[in-house]
Structure formats: structure tokens, C-alpha cells
Amino acid sequence: MKKYLPLIGMVVGSITLIAAFAVWDSTRAQELEILETVGGDFSLVAGDGQPVTLKSFEGRPVLMFFGYTACPDICPTTMITLKKVKKELGEDGDKVQVLFISIDPDRDSPKLAQEYAGYFDPAFIGLSGTIEQVTDAAKKFRAFFKKKEGSSAAGYLVAHTDVIYLLDGQGRTRGLYQLTDDVKRIAGDVQKLL
Numbered sequence: 001m002k003k004y005l006p007l008i009g010m011v012v013g014s015i016t017l018i019a020a021f022a023v024w025d026s027t028r029a030q031e032l033e034i035l036e037t038v039g040g041d042f043s044l045v046a047g048d049g050q051p052v053t054l055k056s057f058e059g060r061p062v063l064m065f066f067g068y069t070a071c072p073d074i075c076p077t078t079m080i081t082l083k084k085v086k087k088e089l090g091e092d093g094d095k096v097q098v099l100f101i102s103i104d105p106d107r108d109s110p111k112l113a114q115e116y117a118g119y120f121d122p123a124f125i126g127l128s129g130t131i132e133q134v135t136d137a138a139k140k141f142r143a144f145f146k147k148k149e150g151s152s153a154a155g156y157l158v159a160h161t162d163v164i165y166l167l168d169g170q171g172r173t174r175g176l177y178q179l180t181d182d183v184k185r186i187a188g189d190v191q192k193l194l
């Protein structure tokens with residue numbers, strides 16, 4: 001039973017994220033709600049080997065996504081969406097930080113995570129770390145991930161939450177988005193935090 005506790009915790013966390021997503025989406029007003037049950041500071045590693053926390057981006061909005069570089073579909077599509085959101089913001093796009101957090105630290109070094117993020121936009125930041133660091137960050141944001149043996153050319157796959165998080169300049173979660181959400185809608189919400 002002990003070996004299943006982390007998995008049970010991640011499933012419960014995912015259910016909490018789904019509930020928070022539903023509440024946030026149904027109560028959206030002109031002011032973005034603060035989702036108090038989703039988020040928290042973390043410590044990860046940047047491509048240059050330096051430690052990074054959410055406090056490193058204090059004062060500016062952050063769009064964040066948990067994924068992995070060998071992901072065949074959701075991750076590249078999400079990164080393209082984030083690039084489109086930045087473009088939609090025009091000159092204000094440079095005031096927002098996009099973070100890609102790898103949930104596959106066995107294959108994704110901080111350097112590789114940065115190369116991946118930078119492929120979509122040089123200003124995007126890729127982060128990784130130890131499995132403990134990544135698990136801690138994912139748990140705080142109620143993000144689920146689990147290795148899944150597959151027959152892809154990249155080896156195993158990783159099932160994971162496909163949510164884009166919008167954080168304000170104080171690191172508080174203010175929005176949750178899926179790939180079905182309109183780029184203009186996401187950009188409009190970002191604009192409210194600038």
C-alpha cells in the first residue's frame with residue numbers, strides 16, 4: 001500500500017485541479033480569481049545550472065506548463081500556443097515569462113529543457129531538476145504525471161496534466177487553460193495582470 005501513496009496523492013491532486021478549474025471557469029469575472037489551492041513556490045534548475053524559484057520572476061506574470069521534450073503531441077502544440085499568446089500581446093509579450101517545466105528529469109536535463117523551450121522562443125525558459133524537485137513543483141500545482149511504457153521511438157511516454165497556468169507577479173495562480181481555450185482569451189487575461 002505504501003508504494004501506491006504517491007500515486008494516490010497525485011490522483012487526488014488532479015481531482016482537486018479539475019475542481020479548481022471548474023470553479024475558476026464558472027466564476028470568471030473581470031477580475032481574475034486567485035486560486036489559493038493551486039500553486040506555491042518551487043526550486044528547480046535552469047539550463048545554465050543555476051537554481052530558479054518562482055520568486056525569480058517576482059513582479060511579472062508567468063505562463064507555465066508541465067511537459068517533456070520527447071512528448072509527441074500535447075507539449076509541442078502547447079508551446080506553439082504559448083508562442084501565439086506572446087505574439088497576440090504585441091509589445092507586452094516581452095513583459096510575460098513563459099516557463100516550461102520538464103516532468104521527465106531522467107531524460108531531460110536542465111540544459112535540454114532550456115534548448116527545447118528556446119526552440120519555440122529564445123525568451124522561453126526551460127527548467128528541470130531532480131525527480132524530488134519536479135515532483136514537489138507538480139504536487140503544488142496539482143499536476144499529474146506518470147511514466148507509461150510505450151512503443152514510441154523515444155522509448156517510454158509520460159502521461160501528464162495538459163494545463164497552462166497563469167501566475168501573477170506575486171506567483172499566485174490566476175488562470176488555468178487547456179489547448180481548446182482561445183489564444184485571444186488567454187492573452188486578454190494576461191493583459192489584466194500587466
